[in-house]
Amino acid sequence: MFQEPDYRENLSLMLSEVLHDIGVNERMVMRRRRGVMLRETMSNIRNRLIDQNGTNYNLGSQSEGTTTIGLHSDIDILSCDHDFNIIQDWSEWEHGKLNYLMIQDENTTPGYCFLQRLRHDEPLPATVIPSEHYISDRRGRILFKNTMINDYLHGGEQQKGPSIAAQGQPGLYDRDLVFAFPCKSWPQSASGWLHRQGIDRWPTHEMRRYAASTGCFVVPTGSKVSECPEFEWRISTSLTERCIMYNLNITQIRCYVLLKMILKSFLNPQDEINISSFMCKTVLLHCIENTESGIWKDNNLHTxxxxxxxxxxxxxQNDCCSHFIIPENNLMAGQFTAETKHELSKNICDFIQNDRQQLLSIDIDVVGHRLQLKLNRIPHGINYFPSSLEIHCENVMTFEYINIANNISLQHNCIFNHLHNKNIQIIKQYLGKLMTFSDNGNRLEHAAFKLLAPLLFTTYGSILASSSIGENKQVPPQALVWLSAGLNSDISSSRLKLASVFYSTGDMEKAELILRHTEQQYYSNPVLPICGCQNQPPEAVTAEFERLCNEQREDCIKHITAFCVKFIQGEINCVPCELQYEMFRSTQDDMIHRDEDRDCWMDWAVVDSLPFLYFLQYKIYRHLQRHQEQQQALCKLIRTIETDKNLKHRETALNILGQCMEQENRPQQALKCYMLSLQQRARNNVANIHICKLLSGLLVSQ
Known part of the structure; x- marks a missing residue:
């Protein structure tokens, strides 16, 4: 079967080259995986710091590196709550945990289970129904309903199977969040897989040993063919599946990517999901298990x-796609009608019979046209497409690094939000926990620590400074140590906080020196503003920024990004008075229009780096009576607001510009700034207060 004519080998090699060119190669697969795993690690470090007893796992195509830009794969996050303990044997019961017994009997669909509530104080079945999410069955067992997921839906999110789907901004990943409960033991229904080996002894012993050690999860969704789907929970072996995908070779990964492109282009038109990518993955794994490893080479990709x-x-045809690990679980059970089945069967047959022509018509990532060019179907010089290096530089790693940088900012928002009203000793405890990842962490934790720690160091130093400034206008040496330790968080934000500390104590010369150096660094590098407050992608990215993303590791983020500057309530004495207003932007009516988690930054003073730099320069030069430089700083502030497309807190920049205009005795321009600010953000905007103050002052003066 696998002895193919030359044209098939040639087609295979050309296909492999095309996939290499669009980023499906060993280098890009590994870099995608590292980026996703870094984000996962940062998320879990955050959980450890704020004592959240949960672990997040980034799964699916993004974490596997089995995607391309054109496939628009979302990021699948499995959020595991360790307060729950799912057991298969009574010996696994744990005191104080929310214990549930996994039940698989004649009433459950293969691959699914019921969860029976147990007592938390002793290993016995619970007898009381605690809420509407539970029901007592005919045997008196208290069963947990999977409808609990409805309690976690936010505005703009929708339930999609066991997950909560949230659409990302253009340039950022869509997200599927799956809530899961852990089971430390391997599912009994999958015990046979631990002893199963296909041709060439695959899966390997190491994979199966890893599987046995990771246990499984249960996720809140029932089978489509279940008689009581609201009580069923799906058994998930996601970590084992990720391990298996990490052990595929590049040809196997390319084959999977092609399957998904065919699925999206020919089998699931108009975003209908008749066959899922997980089914394609399952088919691929069965094929790998049942063939010799030597088959999976680039010159045999087509076969x-x-x-x-x-x-x-x-x-x-058989209405049956057996789960790779739990074969009794039929992934296609109840999936499509007889009419859909006939149409799918016909479409797959048509593709196989006319596969070369069909491959040439794939629009995703312009694969078809690229393949035509490789096969000399298009004359050279016509319909030129960028090379592999250009694709990487312009798209893949830029996209990845922007997401990493956004994640750094987002994790700090979560941590700062949890710090609200906490005393300095609690924050010091957080830093102690953080340092353990530097001293005892694995490689990923070391890398995540280096990205996360500096901003936390800066905030702690600023809080210490604020406390002292409030008492005696002095900055204690310990605060300066922490502020200095955080200076390399990015190109500007931590340096600007240090300059703001010196400004608040009246040390204008030191503040001016820091600002001058920061401005030089900002314009000596291809800097991109980054903000996790609103989780929006940048509007414009320079070619030099893209080149550095492609050529360097994630550490380069520190030298080419500028985070927004965040001052939480505990830093208020380090904040210029004009910016302090931002901490009190929300009226009682505004609070109704805020999301408790996503909008936590609205209780802080938050401003983009470059406008804050020029604002501080304006204030310092005004104090030093260097009027020409003061006006230059004001002009730069105005120009930045007008021309920088990447500002994420433009309304705040306009508010501080308005106050500068008031100090310049230009009330009409100040009012214009505040009105423009309200156009940017109508609610939760302190511009309303500035307008009232300004008009009140004008009335009094008249």
Whole structure:
């Protein structure tokens, strides 16, 4: 079967080259995986710091590196709550935990289970129904309903199976968040997989040993063919599946990417989900298990793809796609009607019979046109497409690094939000926990620590300084140590906080020196403003920024990004009075229009780096009576607000510009600034207060 004519080998090699060019190669797969795992690690470090007893796992195509830009894969996050303990044997019961017994009997669909509530004080079944999410069955067992997921839906989110789907901004990932409960033991229904080996002893012993050690999860969704779907929970072996995908070779990954492109282009038109990408992955794994490893090479990619499509066709014909690890779980059970089945079967057959022509018509990532060019179907010089290096530089790693940088800012928002009204000793405890990741962490934790720690160091130093400034206008040496330790968080934000500390104590010369150096650094590098407050992508990215993302590791983020400057309530004495107003932007009516978690930054003073730099320069030069430089700083502030497309807190920049205009005795321009600010953000905007103050002052003066 696998002895192919030369044209098939040539087609395979050309296909492999095309996939290499759009980022499906060893280098990019590994860099995608590292980026996703870094974000996962930062999220879990945050959980440890704020004592959240949960772990987040980034799963799916993004974490596997089995995607391209054109596939628009979302990020799948499995959020595991360790307050719960799912057991399969009474010996696994734990005191004080929310214990549930996994039940699989004649009433549950294979691959699914019921969860029976147990007592937390002793290993016995619970007898009381605590809420509407529970029901007592005919045997008197208190069963947990999977409808609990409805309690976690926010505005703009929708339930999609066991997950909560949230659409990302253009340039950022869409997100599927799956809530899960952990089971430390491997599912009994999958015990046979631990002893199963296909051709060439795959999956390997190491994979199966890892699987046995990771246990499984249960997620809140029932089978489509269940008689009581609201009581069923799906058994998930996601970590084992991720491990298996990490052990695939590049040809197997390319085959999977092609399957998903075919799925999206020909089998699931108009975003209908008849066959899922997980089914394609399952088909691929069965094919790998049942073939020799030597088959999966670049010069045989076309044959491997055909083999997978034939297997997928067989699954559709038989209405059966067996889960790779729990084979009794039929992924296609109740999935489509007889009419849809007939249409899918026909479409797969048509593709196999005309596969070369069909491959040439794939629009995703312009794969079809690229393949035509490789096969000399298009004359050279016509319909030129960027090379692999250009694709990487302009798209893939830039996209990845922007998401990492946004994640750094977002994690700090979560941590700062949890610090609200906490005393300095609690914050010091957080830093102690953080340092353990530097001293005892693995490589990923070391890398995540280096990205997360500086901003926390700066905030702690600023809080110490604020406390002292409030008493005696002095900055204690300990505060300066922490502020200095955080200076390399990014190109500007921590330096600007240090300058603001010196400004608040009246040390204008030191503040001016820091600002001058920061401005030089800002314009010596291709700096991109980053803000996790609103989780929006940048509007414009320079070619030099893209080149550095492609050539360097994630550490380069510190030298080419400028985070927004955040002052929490505990830093108020380090904040210029004009910016302090931002901490009190929300009226009682405004609070109704805020999200408790996403909008936590609205209780702080938050401003983009560059406007804050020029604002501080304006204030300092005014104090030093260097009027020409003061006006230059004001002009730069105005120009930045007018021309910088990447500002995320433009309303705040306009508010501080308005106050500068008031100090310049230009009330009409000040009013214009405040009105423009309200156009940016109508609610939760302190511009309303500034307008009232300004008009009141004008009335009094008249």
């Amino acid at each position: 491997c793809l055909t083999y997978c499509l034939l297997e997928l066709h067989s699954c559709v």
